[in-house]
Amino acid sequence: MEVRRVVLRPGETYAVRLTGRGARGYVWTWRVTGDADVVSVAPGPRPASPGAAPGAAVELSYVVRARPPGGGRARIRFAQVRPPYPDEAPYDEYVLDVEVTPGEVTPGGGVTPGSGGAG
Amino acid sequence: MPQESVQSVGELRAQLIARGARWSVLEHLADEEPVPRPSLGLEPGANLTPAGAVGPVDLAGLIGHASGNPHLTRRRAAHGLLGAAPRTAAGARPAAVDWRNRWGWPWITKVKDQNPCGSCWAFGAAGLVESMARIEHDVWAKRSEGDVHDGLRFSCGQGSNPETALDWITANGGLADPDCWPYSIPPAGLPAARRDAWRAEYTPSWDRSGRTVRVTDYVRLGDVEQQKVWLDTVGPLTACFDVYDDFFGLGSGVYHRTSDRLAGGHCVLVVGYDDAAGCWLFKNSWGTGYHVGGYGRIAYGEVNIDYWAKCGLRGTNPDPWTKRRLHTGNVYESGNGRAHRNFELLATTTGARLQHWWREGDAPFAWARARTFAHDASGQPAFTGTTYNRNMESLHVTTGGRLRHWYYEQSAGVWRDGGAFGPGDAAIGSTPAFIQSDYGKPGNFEVVVRTADGRLNHWWRINGAPWTWNDGGRFASGIAHYGPALVQTRARHLDLVAARTDGRMQLWWRDDPNGFVWRAGEVFGSGTPAICAPCLIEGQYGAADEDTAGNYELCVAVAGGQVEHWWRGNAGGSPWRRSAVFGHDVAAVTGMLQGSFGFNLEVVVLRTDRRLQHYWRDGAGWHEGPVIGPV
Numbered sequence: 001m002e003v004r005r006v007v008l009r010p011g012e013t014y015a016v017r018l019t020g021r022g023a024r025g026y027v028w029t030w031r032v033t034g035d036a037d038v039v040s041v042a043p044g045p046r047p048a049s050p051g052a053a054p055g056a057a058v059e060l061s062y063v064v065r066a067r068p069p070g071g072g073r074a075r076i077r078f079a080q081v082r083p084p085y086p087d088e089a090p091y092d093e094y095v096l097d098v099e100v101t102p103g104e105v106t107p108g109g110g111v112t113p114g115s116g117g118a119g
Numbered sequence: 120m121p122q123e124s125v126q127s128v129g130e131l132r133a134q135l136i137a138r139g140a141r142w143s144v145l146e147h148l149a150d151e152e153p154v155p156r157p158s159l160g161l162e163p164g165a166n167l168t169p170a171g172a173v174g175p176v177d178l179a180g181l182i183g184h185a186s187g188n189p190h191l192t193r194r195r196a197a198h199g200l201l202g203a204a205p206r207t208a209a210g211a212r213p214a215a216v217d218w219r220n221r222w223g224w225p226w227i228t229k230v231k232d233q234n235p236c237g238s239c240w241a242f243g244a245a246g247l248v249e250s251m252a253r254i255e256h257d258v259w260a261k262r263s264e265g266d267v268h269d270g271l272r273f274s275c276g277q278g279s280n281p282e283t284a285l286d287w288i289t290a291n292g293g294l295a296d297p298d299c300w301p302y303s304i305p306p307a308g309l310p311a312a313r314r315d316a317w318r319a320e321y322t323p324s325w326d327r328s329g330r331t332v333r334v335t336d337y338v339r340l341g342d343v344e345q346q347k348v349w350l351d352t353v354g355p356l357t358a359c360f361d362v363y364d365d366f367f368g369l370g371s372g373v374y375h376r377t378s379d380r381l382a383g384g385h386c387v388l389v390v391g392y393d394d395a396a397g398c399w400l401f402k403n404s405w406g407t408g409y410h411v412g413g414y415g416r417i418a419y420g421e422v423n424i425d426y427w428a429k430c431g432l433r434g435t436n437p438d439p440w441t442k443r444r445l446h447t448g449n450v451y452e453s454g455n456g457r458a459h460r461n462f463e464l465l466a467t468t469t470g471a472r473l474q475h476w477w478r479e480g481d482a483p484f485a486w487a488r489a490r491t492f493a494h495d496a497s498g499q500p501a502f503t504g505t506t507y508n509r510n511m512e513s514l515h516v517t518t519g520g521r522l523r524h525w526y527y528e529q530s531a532g533v534w535r536d537g538g539a540f541g542p543g544d545a546a547i548g549s550t551p552a553f554i555q556s557d558y559g560k561p562g563n564f565e566v567v568v569r570t571a572d573g574r575l576n577h578w579w580r581i582n583g584a585p586w587t588w589n590d591g592g593r594f595a596s597g598i599a600h601y602g603p604a605l606v607q608t609r610a611r612h613l614d615l616v617a618a619r620t621d622g623r624m625q626l627w628w629r630d631d632p633n634g635f636v637w638r639a640g641e642v643f644g645s646g647t648p649a650i651c652a653p654c655l656i657e658g659q660y661g662a663a664d665e666d667t668a669g670n671y672e673l674c675v676a677v678a679g680g681q682v683e684h685w686w687r688g689n690a691g692g693s694p695w696r697r698s699a700v701f702g703h704d705v706a707a708v709t710g711m712l713q714g715s716f717g718f719n720l721e722v723v724v725l726r727t728d729r730r731l732q733h734y735w736r737d738g739a740g741w742h743e744g745p746v747i748g749p750v
Contacts, residue, residue: 019315022362022382023278024237025405043380054167054359054384055237056278057315080311082234083148083367084408091235092311 003095008039008066010103015044018078018094020060025082026091028060035072038100040065064098071102128152131368134377142372142416145409167280167359168428173341181338182353182433187255187460187480187715190222194352216350217391217400218250219414224718226253227355227390228261228665230413232406235314236275236304239386241268242404243357244284244430246388248294249665251432252332252441254354256460256715259665260332260441265302266295269321275305276315281357281386281430285337293331296440298557299324324560329506333436333454339428343419347392349431356429358401359386361422369410373398375418389429390414399424434459439504440562443555444657444669448603448710449499450723454509456480460715464723465502465513466731466750471495473513473525475534476731476747480715486733486747492534493525499709499725499750501553501603506561507582512537514553514566516545522568522578540588541578544571550652550709552605552615559583567615569601569652575617575627577637594637595627602652603710608689609668614640616655616673622648624675624685643685643695647677651707658713658720661690671695672713674722676705682724682734684741701741702734725750 006014018028030041044061052058064076075097079090129150135143183200185192195201198211218226228249233242241264252260267284270291288294300323305314324330340346346356362385365378373396391400398416407413417424436459439451446452455461460480468474473496475489493515500515511527513534522545524537545551551568555561561582570576575598577591600618608614613629623644630636653675662669668689677683682702687695702724709731710723720736726746733744 020383021235021237021276022364022367023239023385024233024235025367025409026235027364027367027382046381052384053240053278054280054386055233055239056383057237057276058383082405082408083152084145085406091314 001093001095003097005097005099006064007099007101008064009101010066010068010070012066014064014096014098016062016064016078016094016096018060018062018080019092020058021080021091022058023055026080027083028062028078028080030062030076030078032074032076034074035100036074038067038070038072039074039076039098040067041076064096066098066100068104069102070100072100074098074100128368131365134365138377140372140375140377141418142374143370144368145370148368166283166286168282168339168341170341170343170426170428173339173428175342175345176338176340178345178348178352185482187458187717188257189717191254191352198348198352200352212347212351214395215391215393216347217393218254218350218355219390225663226250227388227402228253228259230402230407231264231404233264233404234304234406236268237278237315238264238268238273238275238302239404240279240281240359241265241284241302243359243386243388244281244288245294246402246404247281247285247355247357247430247432248288248332248334248435250355250388250390251353252435252437255433255435256437256442257659257713257718258437258442258445258715259659259662260437261296261665262294262332263297263300263302265297265319266300266323266331268302269300269319270323272318272321274316274318278384280359282339285334285357285430285432289334289336292328293333293436293438295323295327295331296438298560299327299330326506326508326561328508329510329561330438330440332438332441334432335434335436338431338433340431341428343425346389346429350389350392353431353433355391355402356389356431357386358389358399358424358429359384359427360417360424361385363422366422367409369415371411373416373418375421438506439509440506440555443503444606445659445714446503446710446712447501447552447605447656448550448654448708448723449502450710450712450721451503452712452714453504453511458715462712462714462721463502463504463511464710464731464747465500466709466748467496467499468750471497471518473500473515474750475527486745488748490534493523493536495519495523498548499550499707501551502710503553503555505555505564512553512564514551516547516549516551516568518547519543520545520547520571522551522566541566541568542570542576542590545569545576546571549600550602552601552603554605554607556607556613557611565605565607565613567601567605569598569617573598573620575601575615575637577629591635595639597621600649600652602654604653604655604673606655606657606671608657609666614655614671616653618649618651618653618675622646622678624649624653624673641695645677645683645697647679647683649675650678651676654708654711654722656711656713657689659718660686661688663690672711672720674708674711676707676724680704680706680727682708682722684720684736699736699741702743704728723747
């Protein structure tokens with residue numbers, strides 16, 4: 001399981017790229033622990049993946065945004081699972097530790113490109 | 120409170136209500152649980168044909184003939200697809216078709232799980248082959264998705280499409296069973312990063328050519344109305360579509376898209392349609408946890424399901440391994456002939472020789488003589504097809520009380536003497552039991568023959584060098600008649616039924632886990648003494664699915680020259696029951712099978728005038744067929 005650490009200022013975002021296996025019934029879910037209020041997670045724009053065949057894996061992105069006023073640490077655990085089979089181990093997992101520094105919202109807060117999720 | 124995934128099941132349910140959706144989320148998911156995400160869908164690929172590029176096809180040219188399945192023949196007639204019958208325009212097609220159960224029979228193999236590989240396309244294609252073998256030949260033919268997936272050298276994560284799979288199956292001698300080469304997944308513990316790249320090294324058993332359901336061609340159908348006619352008159356279709364986030368939550372109801380987030384491209388097997396609900400019925404390959412037991416419904420035209428051509432099959436040719444429990448004695452159904460359902464028959468003729476007879480699988484179903492061979496046959500032979508390139512194999516008791524093996528080499532078209540072996544005191548004039556078991560690959564030959572002292576003698580051959588026959592020992596006593604009545608059960612042990620000197624019948628079984636000892640089983644009979652060896656098969660009645668044992672069907676000639684038909688329910692554990700008495704002037708039942716004719720039972724008898732005659736049973740009972748010829 002891959003673990004990454006990132007430091008963001010309030011308003012700043014970090015893009016996580018994960019391998020999607022939706023054609024096999026898998027979905028990425030996530031859970032935020034720690035200072036859960038300092039970050040938000042949302043699906044990002046769909047990366048270009050031309051001509052993917054049925055069943056093939058695709059690239060997905062998720063955007064982690066640091067929320068004001070900052071000043072906290074959160075752990076985001078992404079798990080790729082099949083919802084009807086809760087007892088199955090996740091196909092893949094990815095953990096992002098986020099430290100959000102205290103401060104005001106960064107004007108036009110940029111997106112820090114990241115990557116993650118083996119495979 | 121920890122923050123969780125943005126869209127929960129509860130939110131999806133609210134979304135469905137807001138958009139007036141006609142489907143509901145899986146009932147077992149709680150509102151606070153997450154539902155999918157992903158992205159990307161089907162895009163024009165190298166070997167996935169848009170429906171618009173196919174257009175209407177000539178259905179009458181493709182399927183304008185009688186099917187082995189009488190129900191389908193009626194459906195084709197209703198559509199005006201047979202001969203000069205008037206074409207019925209509107210109203211011929213039923214409002215709904217569901218192949219899970221038509222005419223009181225199941226036709227679709229169980230829902231499987233491709234997890235964790237991207238092999239939906241292989242599962243769609245394999246499901247199509249399985250269902251068409253069942254529909255056209257009335258036999259469960261469990262196939263291996265791994266055969267085509269690994270035969271194509273695809274990795275676990277590699278996507279493809281059913282057309283690529285069907286092209287490979289067509290060009291590579293068909294699709295094998297899981298015991299020849301299984302569907303396999305990355306080993307446990309392999310890191311996720313390496314799982315998608317993992318591939319199995321394809322090494323099927325070397326008798327693969329004898330254990331594949333062969334396919335000559337497949338059909339692309341682009342026209343939706345023709346797809347429905349095909350579903351009504353032929354069978355299921357493969358289909359591919361885009362998967363959106365909300366699809367993972369599909370439970371009951373008719374799916375239509377309520378999400379804009381693409382999650383990937385997917386392929387399934389369409390097993391029916393419902394015009395009233397406006398949807399296709401599909402069998403998914405994500406296990407039984409998704410949708411309703413693994414089956415779902417998608418509205419016509421949704422998520423591009425009608426954008427791509429759907430693929431259908433006809434003219435499947437099942438292998439002898441698939442049909443190994445469905446015949447016994449001197450007759451079996453080979454894959455020869457246009458309809459791949461010729462009957463092959465061996466019988467004695469003058470000079471202690473054996474005469475090969477055959478019957479074409481299409482009307483007028485005339486019997487014809489083929490070649491003669493051998494010179495020392497004392498009685499009717501046992502005849503079967505094996506995984507050795509689908510060779511025909513014959514075994515008879517010689518005039519000297521031994522056993523002699525002959526085989527028909529398909530590639531050369533000649534009968535070859537496989538040599539003599541055996542006890543030296545086999546009952547002259549009797550027929551041995553002769554099957555191929557699943558011990559080893561290719562499976563061992565198993566033979567049981569009655570000896571002159573009223574016992575039973577088991578012989579077996581490992582099908583590999585040095586190809587020697589081994590004496591498996593003698594058992595039982597007081598056996599009056601024994602012959603073609605040996606079956607390998609789903610639990611792998613051997614069952615046989617013999618007629619005792621008191622005129623009753625008894626089952627014997629081999630206790631493999633405890634020293635391969637033969638043990639006596641139940642005794643049954645009507646009180647009218649058996650006068651010949653019983654014929655025993657495991658048929659398709661009672662086989663609710665591909666993993667369930669069918670009933671035993673047994674026919675035996677009794678005093679008075681009639682045939683008694685007995686059966687035992689293997690799945691439900693019901694005891695032996697006599698279901699019918701039929702025929703006249705019968706000296707012995709020499710062969711029996713359940714073939715590709717609407718689950719009919721077919722029996723060949725030796726009459727008291729030394730001629731062979733065919734009897735058969737359909738839903739209306741037993742019928743007297745033609746006299747085939749002298750022995």
